[in-house]
Amino acid sequence: MAYERFLRPVLFKTDPEWVHQATLRMLAMAGAWTPLRTILKRLYCVDDASLQVNLWGLTFPNPIGLAAGYDKDGRGMHGLACLGFGHLELGTVTPLPQDGNPRPRIFRLPEDQAVVNRMGFPNRGGEALRTRLQLGVPKGVILGINIGKGLETPLEGAAEDYLGLMEDFYPLADYLAVNVSSPNTVGLRRLQARDALDDLLHQLAGLRLKLQDKYRRDVPLIIKLAPDLNNDELKDAVEVILKWGIGGVIATNTTISRVGLRSRRSEEAGGLSGAPLKARATEIIRSIHKFTDGNLPIIGVGGVFDLADVREKMDAGASLVQIYTGLVYRGPGLVREILEGLRRRNA
Template identity: 55%
Template sequence: MNDPEKAHHATINLLALGGSLAPGRGLIRAMFPIKQNGPEVKAFGLTFSNPLGMAAGYDKEGTAWRGLACLGFGHIEVGTVTPLPQPGNPKPRVFRLVEDEAVINRMGFPGSGAEAMRRHLDHPRPKGLVLGVNIGKNKNTPLENAAGDYVSLVRAFASKADYLAVNISSPNTPGLRTLQKRVALEALLNPIAAERSAQSIQLNKPVPLLVKLAPDLTDDELDSALEAIQSAGMDGVIIGNTTLRREGLISSKATEEGGLSGKPLNELNTSMIKKVYARCGGTLPIVASGGVMQAADAQRKLDAGAVLIQLYTGLIYEGPGLVAKIINSGLRS
């Protein structure tokens, strides 16, 4: 199949079907056996059976997470979900840079919206699986009203998710990344934190909030974003999203617009994890997302200071067996 987005939908449909039936789930588990699960991770009040998770954007609609869980992931982050349905950017909008083991995407949060996602999450949770929901604003919502979108999504998903990830780092929604600037970020995070507290009291459970940052922030921008994140009482950061950088690529698709993921992101990502760890001294849990293609990459992120790791592009190039391969490698946290 030549169109990466069509290939992705075929896989998602297969995982959704397999994951919806007990024999299907058994079959997926038997195909990709986990020989030694762990190490268990405790972070932001949750217990993860192992450090490896599915990054946001793979199961955008929350239809395939039960199938994905059978590959061995300790957590799955569904979304990005927006309050209302929206089409996303015109196709084609996903490009494989095969020679670079990378992907460029400019999806722009296509999806059926919060109501549909809520229905998709209404299934019994596989034992031990942590489910995160990644939330974003609708394209048509003016930036000055962005907080309203995020607050409504905290309200919609606090009861359904184990944690929520505030996505302000996709390069494909105009202006979204400007929300990472100190003043804008405080104005955004304070009402989100207030809604989280209200939900947490009402539901009588913690509702951890993570913020997903871009790898393209300057050191100063990163410092001030981290200050805002900590002063708003966020529980952790996801480092990070796709990059707008293009250095060192050889594929002819490298000139496509959008966010770059996969192998070329690996080093940039690990160095950002080290910076955040040095800056926050371990007081802010770090979830690594960027360029995990092999077990050794995952271990390097943990060694750099991450408590959890996520992957996406590695699954495209290495196949679904990568999850078991990484977990069976015996990660050390």
């Protein structure tokens, strides 16, 4: 691909966060101009009914989505919707604006086809994203909103953050993803423990019933889990998720493991994404599928770089698959490449 041969070597000589922000600015400009949106759709979109996935009462145009973290504030969503995705997951958004962790906080690991980040949910806050969504959302894609606890919110007050965000975005989102698994907000992963998760989901499930009645629509709640849970911890979390009728899981978030890495920046603190995460994420998907007899929908994410990686996640039990770091290494044509491959297999 031209991106990998010519553009990536130039981009990889530049600060990762600057490149990311510049990309979002370009996507925002492209998304605001109809002729450019039309061109991007012709270049990158694959419109084929055989690729559709019906889940949670929603029709996803195709199974490939953009993982949370890429566009936290929805700045580039109209441009991103032209790159072939079947769904976009915006966020993670927190109740109040926050800067996140100090820079530098993104590190490329090219020898490992990976990225380490310790962003800490930098975003402009729930009100800013809500206002942007009210001005108009992309047509033709499913929109998820990933919600998280503020950096300054004590863990015992986390439920209030999630409840407030759920109430704010319930009428605007197609689904809501509850992020209790980022390694970059101190203590957040403790919310995955059985008792803490049970208390949180009890409250969220109760609010969801009230919001269903208020808005006359059913917006599924999805829980994003870490890849670093052991088998017993994972089983506990899944049992709690089933207990409260949660719609599904996203498997997985980034990992704190550094096993087998070669890159010199591999020991930077933060969550690791990319190729080294692939096997563990797939293992988690397979375990959840087995625990639930395939009755809990799974969005698979982690180390997806090509069609084979997508098929691996789906064969393990994922109904949908998300990408992020694969875009960094493979470029914007990756989604079309995968969809063309899926279409050929469906023919």
